[in-house]
Structure formats: structure tokens, C-alpha cells
Amino acid sequence: MNSFLLENVEIGHFSGYKTQVFGDYFSEIISEDDLSKLQKAYHFSIENNLPFLIIGGGTNMLFVNDHFEGVVVKNSFSTWNYATEKKILNAWSNESIWKIAQKLEEEYSQDIWHRFIGLPGSLGGAIYGNAGCFGLEVESNFLSCEVFDMLSGIRKTLSKNDMDFSYRHSYLKDHPELFLLSATFDFSEKREKYHSDVDNIDFRENKQPKGNSCGSFFKNPSREVSAGFLIEKVWLKWYHHGWAYWSDLHANFLMSEGESCRPSDLLELVRLTQKKVQDETWYELVNEVRIIENKK
Numbered sequence: 318m319n320s321f322l323l324e325n326v327e328i329g330h331f332s333g334y335k336t337q338v339f340g341d342y343f344s345e346i347i348s349e350d351d352l353s354k355l356q357k358a359y360h361f362s363i364e365n366n367l368p369f370l371i372i373g374g375g376t377n378m379l380f381v382n383d384h385f386e387g388v389v390v391k392n393s394f395s396t397w398n399y400a401t402e403k404k405i406l407n408a409w410s411n412e413s414i415w416k417i418a419q420k421l422e423e424e425y426s427q428d429i430w431h432r433f434i435g436l437p438g439s440l441g442g443a444i445y446g447n448a449g450c451f452g453l454e455v456e457s458n459f460l461s462c463e464v465f466d467m468l469s470g471i472r473k474t475l476s477k478n479d480m481d482f483s484y485r486h487s488y489l490k491d492h493p494e495l496f497l498l499s500a501t502f503d504f505s506e507k508r509e510k511y512h513s514d515v516d517n518i519d520f521r522e523n524k525q526p527k528g529n530s531c532g533s534f535f536k537n538p539s540r541e542v543s544a545g546f547l548i549e550k551v552w553l554k555w556y557h558h559g560w561a562y563w564s565d566l567h568a569n570f571l572m573s574e575g576e577s578c579r580p581s582d583l584l585e586l587v588r589l590t591q592k593k594v595q596d597e598t599w600y601e602l603v604n605e606v607r608i609i610e611n612k613k
């Protein structure tokens with residue numbers, strides 16, 4: 318068919334849920350030399366009216382069909398550097414945010430990103446969803462990023478203002494034609510949404526469920542009312558549906574038994590939980606994890 322896309326490739330292992338899913342068309346982007354391949358893949362999806370999906374670390378996406386009828390691009394752009402005097406970090410989008418945070422501390426005594434130690438996924442995914450933990454968000458020290466417009470083939474720099482960050486939101490969510498290449502952060506000053514003394518290393522090690530998951534599934538309706546509290550309130554904590562379940566350690570962690578779990582087990586559990594919470598508490602639970610579904 319064409320030289321820039323592979324056909325029928327297993328992509329489920331990229332997602333935190335580890336269910337078995339095949340993608341119709343697949344490509345991996347490793348270096349800047351691959352940008353024309355990336356643009357061709359995007360145009361192919363438009364010409365054939367197919368959904369287009371970028372995968373970073375896969376720790377925030379749920380496939381709900383065992384076959385994804387679309388074009389999947391796995392981002393593998395990595396490497397980063399830190400300018401010690403200016404306190405400026407520049408990183409490519411598929412670097413692990415956890416690894417950068419840890420190395421900044423160990424090698425440069427820079428602990429502003431301490432709370433990101435233990436946060437799974439890539440920098441690109443974290444910027445896309447403005448990931449945050451214990452009061453620290455990706456937007457806090459964000460300076461700018463470089464994106465590749467897959468429609469026009471033009472590279473652009475976006476400032477923090479352009480990125481329109483808010484709770485688990487960025488400009489990229491509204492612009493599927495933009496592929497995030499790299500980002501720059503300014504560590505000259507500590508900035509945070511709110512202060513927290515939580516020991517994040519202990520939390521990740523001992524209080525966070527282990528197994529196949531994408532972390533918290535729903536957004537918290539407010540700081541006072543958490544999604545986990547609502548799931549517990551309607552007696553669904555540790556509830557199993559097929560091979561999918563809500564964790565007994567943290568009720569908002571949707572878990573899967575890997576390849577034994579059907580993607581539909583996960584979606585059905587999500588839908589029944591939203592309904593029960595809505596019926597019994599009037600709260601509407603909105604997913605934080607991206608649900609990837611074929612066109613009807």
C-alpha cells in the first residue's frame with residue numbers, strides 16, 4: 318500500500334490497560350527526519366476519513382474496541398538538556414517526565430519538579446493534558462513549546478499564553494493537527510497551584526494501586542468532592558465487571574487484568590459507574606483518561 322504506514326499492528330500494549338488491540342495503520346516517529354512521514358500519515362487519515370491518534374507513554378488512553386480503525390503514530394522523540402546557569406530545561410516530547418524530574422534532582426540539585434517523580438508517561442502527554450500532582454502542574458514552570466502543524470507542515474512556537482492551560486486541559490486538545498515536538502521550562506522560580514507536603518515517593522510506592530491502569534480515571538468534580546469519594550459512596554469500590562474493576566486502594570483507579578480483559582469490559586464499567594453516580598448523587602463524572610472509540 319504505502320511505505321510510511323504498517324498495517325494491522327498490535328497497539329494495545331502501549332496503553333496502561335494492556336488489553337489486546339490492533340491498529341489498522343501504524344507508524345513510529347523517531348527523529349526530525351521523520352516529520353515528512355508524519356505529515357503524510359496525517360494527510361492519509363484525512364483523505365480516508367480516518368481518526369488519527371498520537372501515542373506517547375500511553376498512560377492516559379483507553380481503547381474500547383479490539384480493533385482501532387484509524388492511523389496511529391507512536392512518538393519516540395527523546396533527549397533533553399538543562400542549562401544550569403539560566404535554569405532552563407529543554408526536552409523532546411517523548412522523554413519521561415518522571416525520569417527528567419529525578420535526574421534534575423540527582424544531577425543538578427534542582428528539585429522544583431520533585432512532585433513529578435513517580436508520574437508515568439511522556440512530557441508530550443503531560444503537556445497535552447496539563448498533568449499535575451499535589452499542587453504542581455505542568456503549566457507551572459512552562460515557558461514555550463515547539464509544535465509541528467501536520468496539516469501545513471509548518472513548525473511553530475507556542476507561548477504559555479497560547480497554550481490556554483487549565484485543569485487537565487491545554488490548547489493541544491482543541492488542535493488535533495498539532496504534534497508537540499519539544500518544550501522549554503523555566504526553573505528560576507518555584508511556582509505551584511497550591512502547596513502540598515505530601516510525600517509523593519511514599520504515596521506512589523505504597524498508596525497507589527499497582528497493576529494495569531491509567532491512574533485516576535475521572536476528573537474530580539471539585540477539590541472538595543473527589544471522583545473516588547463518589548465511586549465509594551455508590552458502593553462500586555472494588556467492584557468487578559468481567560476482567561475490569563475499580564481498585565480497592567483508590568476507588569478512581571480503573572484496573573484491568575491485561576490481555577484477559579476485553580476493552581468493552583472497561584467501557585461498560587465506566588458507563589455503569591457514571592450512571593449510578595449520576596442517579597444517586599447528581600454528580601456528573603467526566604473522564605480524565607482519553608476514551609478512544611471507532612467512528613460509528
Ligand SMILES: Cc1cc2nc3c(=O)[nH]c(=O)nc-3n(C[C@H](O)[C@H](O)[C@H](O)COP(=O)(O)OP(=O)(O)OC[C@H]3O[C@@H](n4cnc5c(N)ncnc54)[C@H](O)[C@@H]3O)c2cc1C
Nearest residue numbers: 373374375376377438439441442443445448449497531532
Ligand atoms: C499509576 C498512574 C498514576 C498517574 N498519576 C497521575 C497524576 O498524579 N496526575 C496526572 O495528571 N496524571 C496521572 N496519571 C495519568 C498519566 O500519567 C498522565 O496523564 C500522563 O501525563 C500521560 O502521558 P502519556 O505520555 O502517557 O500520554 P498518552 O496516554 O500517550 O497520551 C495522552 C494524550 O496526549 C496526546 N499526546 C501525547 N503525546 C503527544 C504529542 N507529542 N503531541 C500531541 N499530542 C500528544 C495523545 O494523543 C493523547 O490524546 C497517572 C497514570 C498512571 C498509570
